[in-house]
Amino acid sequence: xxxxxxxxxxxxxxxxxxxxxxxxxxxxxxxxxxxxxxxxxxxxxxxxxxxxxxxxxxxxxxxxxxxxxxxxxxxxxxxxxxxxxxxxxxxxxxxxx
Numbered sequence: 001x002x003x004x005x006x007x008x009x010x011x012x013x014x015x016x017x018x019x020x021x022x023x024x025x026x027x028x029x030x031x032x033x034x035x036x037x038x039x040x041x042x043x044x045x046x047x048x049x050x051x052x053x054x055x056x057x058x059x060x061x062x063x064x065x066x067x068x069x070x071x072x073x074x075x076x077x078x079x080x081x082x083x084x085x086x087x088x089x090x091x092x093x094x095x096x097x
Contacts, residue, residue, distance in 0.1 A: 002037055003063050005055040007089045015083040016049050022079035023051060029071040030055075035062025049085070 011019040023041050030039045035058040044050035057063045066072060081087070 003057045003060045007053040009051045010086045011049040012085045018083050022075040025075045
């Protein structure tokens with residue numbers, strides 16, 4: 001069964017483009033990681049400061065590999081997270097499949 005993550009990020013006012021740039025830089029390297037099944041980023045149509053990441057990995061270990069990657073450090077820890085007003089993360093199991 002897949003390990004799933006959904007993260008909501010709200011950029012600080014005026015930092016929307018910065019957050020978007022960091023998130024776009026994550027797509028290629030993350031999708032190339034072993035165990036990454038899906039990595040999607042949505043931007044809210046109602047509030048352009050809100051981004052939703054929907055991620056699926058083959059295992060929790062694969063997600064841990066992702067969190068410890070150089071591109072995560074560069075673009076998330078030292079990038080996105082420094083430009084956020086708020087963030088929330090849920091880990092869950094897909095239902096109805």
